[in-house]
Amino acid sequence: MKKRGFEIVTRYQEQNLSLPQRQTQAAAGYDIAAATDFTVPSIWNSGAQPTSQNLKPVLVPTGLKAYMPEDEVLLLVSRSSSPLKRGLILPNSVGVIDADYYNNTNNEGEIFVQMLNFFSEDYQIKKGDRICQGIFVNYLTTADDHQQGAKRLGGFGSSGD
Numbered sequence: 001m002k003k004r005g006f007e008i009v010t011r012y013q014e015q016n017l018s019l020p021q022r023q024t025q026a027a028a029g030y031d032i033a034a035a036t037d038f039t040v041p042s043i044w045n046s047g048a049q050p051t052s053q054n055l056k057p058v059l060v061p062t063g064l065k066a067y068m069p070e071d072e073v074l075l076l077v078s079r080s081s082s083p084l085k086r087g088l089i090l091p092n093s094v095g096v097i098d099a100d101y102y103n104n105t106n107n108e109g110e111i112f113v114q115m116l117n118f119f120s121e122d123y124q125i126k127k128g129d130r131i132c133q134g135i136f137v138n139y140l141t142t143a144d145d146h147q148q149g150a151k152r153l154g155g156f157g158s159s160g161d
């Protein structure tokens, strides 16, 4: 049985997406690409001050889901070139993709990348552009951990505020 990996979600099955790959022999991160063309608006684009309207992060679709053992997590982190060359950051700093997000009943476990653009121009992501990298790691639990059997039903606040 395969231990960990990426799959294409149903709604992108016919879109010719590629599965993430590492670029070099000892690269930690699997580069993750956008599933569609996507505009990340500049935070400055409707005036001199960022407002609550244009400061809202966007969710860039990847068309991917990731499976892994229960004691692992996939971390989405920025590429170091993204802020330097494109003005793009992950406003949640690190995206946490839980093992039980995979195939959840709400959205099949589709991974989205939160992004904010601090350059003065809108940024046009093209389908297939590498927008972040995913790193699989183990996590630890506490002695009095109580979550055996509790089920994840979605993401982005599904467990409440």
Ligand SMILES: O=c1ccn([C@H]2C[C@H](O)[C@@H](COP(=O)(O)OP(=O)(O)OP(=O)(O)O)O2)c(=O)[nH]1
Binding pocket: 076, 092, 094, 095, 096, 097, 098, 099, 100, 101, 110, 111, 112, 113, 114, 154, 155, 156, 157, 158, 159, 160
């Ligand atoms: O950048 C991200 C971060 C999270 N997720 C998905 C996978 C993750 O398993 C789920 C929940 O993420 P997290 O626990 O960080 O967010 P939350 O606000 O606590 O949501 P929830 O209440 O659903 O746990 O959302 C993404 O697709 N991209």
Ligand SMILES: [Mg+2]
Binding pocket: 159
């Ligand atoms: Mg959570």
